[in-house]
Amino acid sequence: MSAGRVDDYGYLADGRTGALVSRDGSVDWWCPARFDAPSVFARLLGDDGGHWWIRPAGEFQVERSYLDDTLVLRTVFRTEQGSVAVTDALALDPEARGHDIGRNPPGLLLRLVEGLSGHVPMLMSYAPRFEYGRVRAYLQPHGETSISRATGSTLGMTASVPVRHEGIDASASFTVDPGRREAFSLSHSSTYHQREPMAVDVPAALADTVAGWRSWTAxxxxxxxxxxxxxxxxxxxxxxxxxxxxxxxxxxxxxxxxxxxxxxxxxxxxxxxxxxxxxxxxxxxxxxxxxxxxxxxxxxxxxxxxxxxxxxxxxxxxxxxxxxxxxxxxxxxxxxxxxxxxxxxxxxxxxxxxxxxxxxxxxxxxxxxxxxxxxxxxxxxxxxxxxxxxxxxxxxxxxxxxxxxxxxxxxxxxxxxxxxxxxxxxxxxxxxxxxxxxxxxxxxxxxxxxxxxxxxxxxxxxxxxxxxxxxxxxxxxxxxxxxxxxxxxxxxxxxxxxxxxxxxxxxxxxxxxxxxxxxxxxxxxxxxxxxxxxxxxxxxxxxxxxxxxxxxxxxxxxxxxxxxxxxxxxxxxxxxxxxxxxxxxxxxxxxxxxxxxxxx
Missing domain, CATH: 1.50.10.10 (Glycosyltransferase)
Structure with missing residues (x-):
């Protein structure tokens, strides 16, 4: 699939950069270090730029909105099998002024899938491409985290569902029932200041981010x-x-x-x-x-x-x-x-x-x-x-x-x-x-x-x-x-x-x-x-x-x-x-x- 119209995108931000998420659940733009840094997802500008999408396996209709007074995006997919919500956010930078978000590392993309009704088959496709798609790095399993390193940067993608590694990409198939939640996160850091892959409590990190935005809008x-x-x-x-x-x-x-x-x-x-x-x-x-x-x-x-x-x-x-x-x-x-x-x-x-x-x-x-x-x-x-x-x-x-x-x-x-x-x-x-x-x-x-x-x-x-x-x-x-x-x-x-x-x-x-x-x-x-x-x-x-x-x-x-x-x-x-x-x-x-x- 190719990038959608400009109108199709929602915007996430964390105090140092932004990401664009399409109506069909694809992160098609993210330059994690800062706004003008090299991208790891750039399908927005070409099919070879990299993406990370999560969506129902079959046909769907979409309703989406920001959580009140935030840039946290909630997308509801409605299918013949039922409905599911995907909540996306960039965790606020811990150095963001005036917010106490100490438990979240910088450069953290959060995705939470929640079953609302029925039994909905879901698909995930993760295809990072460093430096605006010019560099492809092989994925290396590290426990529940998939690690990619290139051009001085490290990406760590963690999923609560089994993930298949396919050379430089990863994918997953899973089903969500009412009340079931599956969590995904993607962290970015400098390879030369390497953090150990850390377990991210996605719901808690989302709650922190919502609170941070609302403390500003207050x-x-x-x-x-x-x-x-x-x-x-x-x-x-x-x-x-x-x-x-x-x-x-x-x-x-x-x-x-x-x-x-x-x-x-x-x-x-x-x-x-x-x-x-x-x-x-x-x-x-x-x-x-x-x-x-x-x-x-x-x-x-x-x-x-x-x-x-x-x-x-x-x-x-x-x-x-x-x-x-x-x-x-x-x-x-x-x-x-x-x-x-x-x-x-x-x-x-x-x-x-x-x-x-x-x-x-x-x-x-x-x-x-x-x-x-x-x-x-x-x-x-x-x-x-x-x-x-x-x-x-x-x-x-x-x-x-x-x-x-x-x-x-x-x-x-x-x-x-x-x-x-x-x-x-x-x-x-x-x-x-x-x-x-x-x-x-x-x-x-x-x-x-x-x-x-x-x-x-x-x-x-x-x-x-x-x-x-x-x-x-x-x-x-x-x-x-x-x-x-x-x-x-x-x-x-x-x-x-x-x-x-x-x-x-x-x-x-x-x-x-x-x-x-x-x-x-x-x-x-x-x-x-x-x-x-x-x-x-x-x-x-x-x-x-x-x-x-x-x-x-x-x-x-x-x-x-x-x-x-x-x-x-x-x-x-x-x-x-x-x-x-x-x-x-x-x-x-x-x-x-x-x-x-x-x-x-």
Whole structure:
């Protein structure tokens, strides 16, 4: 069997990496050491990538859900013989912040099969493939554990049922009756720091993991509209967090295509400053404020003080800078659409809007940064100085287009935001003369954008100076306070984007984009809410949230014709958009004051 549609996958997380489980019970993606480490299961990207499935032997129907307030997945298979449930989880990393999960080792995948009714024949197929399928290691029985070692890693699969070893793979056949439970676990460790294979109490480890997730969600403080949707998206963002550093990756996967012909496949298992700063803001709305404070410190440590050279707009989860991109020939790609890429050459780009994103996040968190530490003050000052000194330069823009740099409106607006927030900090960051200089440059940027971004022939603000192409990135302008949604130029732009880039509520980034970009669609919700069209914004929001998969997960894009999720999953940007839009609708419905800070 081949990998299913992107919509078919559920997501598991443990505080350092994630796994994807298909509707038919197959773990098709897991990079156990950390998000961007080599995989041991990668059938998601090709049949030879490795898998571990457990499912009924005959035909079945599926219902699945997460256990409340967790990323623990429960899949119920219904067959002619009866029904059975499979509960899947990654045991929370024992170093995950704030949780006492001492009995579970790191790198532990848990699977519990429970008979619900009848007598259901089950099958298991275990086929690990190290290094994205490039390395195959023979299985060696070790008591009840099947051991594989390769490339410095050790996998130990334990099952409560008899297992057949078949060269490099293993399989099992068993039957479950009502009340009967069969337990499976898979541990990962470094071969050179070898643990003895240990017996895992799977039900107890699952209970620990559930308790760990719920102890985190108990700290949520969101009281606005759509609380369950916001809670789920906040959990997804938490599940994309590398807890040891506090970094939040853009997505848990690489190379899931956004178009049938491929080409735009990218590795998103890294930390973009833009996405990360937006995550800080929405977590301050949806969850415990302590999380956003801790995560901001990671930005300061990872970036350090900067000059006029481009800031590192994308980093590894422990602050790595060099993310050089390479193509993996051994895998054909998801549904045979390549290429499969490791690394991301966006690390070489200049993206000016990131300057504003970081300063805006700091402005939102200012009360939790008092008194402001010297390293954060130096960082914010240097970002403001870079915005003032480089805003006239072209860059690659927030969509990271490769090739010739341009004067993107969203990048200029990001520089404006950097200086606007720096000026708002006042004497905390600079003396009166510096503040006056920053304010003057800020106002110069504002005037330049309105003069050069507005295209009278198009009747809208376009994506770049001198361009006639619509670009949904300009929808951020009212959301960050650059231009009122009621301003005639902004209002005309919103209407034009709604009319020409939107299909059934899904907003494409530009006219020739092939699918709706999820966060752009949520930006339109926010713009409509700010323009006073609350009913229309609410209807659009509810239509968008119905487009998630059955577990509430969003990828990067959605095909407006088929409704299929496209791109890497789960996508932080998309879930950020949902939380922000819910907050905007709450503010519009309740009359709560909207803070100056951007929540986009």
């Amino acid at each position: 700290e949520h403080s969101y009281t606005g509209l759509y609380p369950q949707l916001v809670r789920r998206s906040a959990l997804v963002l938490q599940g994309l967090t590398y807890q040891r550093s506090g970094a939040v990756v853009a997505a848990a996967t690489t190379s899931l295509p956004v178009r049938p012909e491929g080409h735009d496949n990218y590795d998103y298992r890294y930390v973009w400053l833009r996405d990360f700063s937006l995550t800080l803001r929405v977590l301050s709305i949806a969850a415990c404020p302590k999380e956003s404070e801790r995560l901001f410190r990671w930005i300061a440590e990872a970036i350090g003080e900067v000059g006029m050279d481009p800031i590192p707009i994308v980093l590894g989860v422990e602050g790595e800078r060099d993310l050089s991109e390479r193509e993996l020939d051994e895998l054909t790609g998801h549904v045979a659409v390549g290429p499969v890429l490791l690394g991301n050459d966006a690390w070489r780009q200049r993206q000016q809007d990131a300057l504003g994103q970081v300063l805006d996040a700091a402005w939102l968190l200012r009360e939790r940064l008092e008194p402001m530490p010297d390293d954060i003050r130096r960082l914010l000052r240097s970002l403001a100085e870079q915005a003032a000194g480089t805003w006239r330069m072209p860059d690659s823009g927030m969509w990271e287009l490769r090739g010739e740099e341009r004067h993107y409106v969203s990048s200029k607006v990001g520089c404006w935001m950097a200086l606007d927030r720096a000026v708002r900090f006042g004497r905390v960051l600079a003396d009166a003369a510096e503040l006056a200089r920053w304010a003057a440059v800020r106002d110069e940027i504002h005037a330049s954008v309105l003069e050069n971004g507005w295209n009278p022939r198009v009747g809208a603000i376009t994506g770049a100076f001198g361009s006639d192409r619509l670009d949904a990135s300009v929808l951020v302008m009212p959301l960050i306070g650059f231009l009122s949604a009621a301003d005639p130029r902004m209002r005309a732009t919103i209407d034009r984007i709604d009319r020409e880039l939107t299909t059934d509520g899904l907003v494409r980034r530009w006219p020739d984009d092939s699918a709706g970009f999820v966060i752009c669609s949520f930006w339109l919700v926010g713009c409509l809410a700010l323009a006073g069209e609350r009913d229309r914004a609410t209807a659009l929001f509810e239509r968008l949230t119905e487009r998630s998969n059955d577990l509430g997960l969003f990828a990067e894009q959605i095909d407006p014709d088929t409704g299929d999720q496209l791109g890497n999953l789960p996508q932080a940007f998309s879930h950020i958009g949902l939380i922000s839009a819910a907050w905007r609708l709450t503010a519009a419905a309740t009359g709560r004051p909207t803070p100056v800070t951007a929540v986009i």
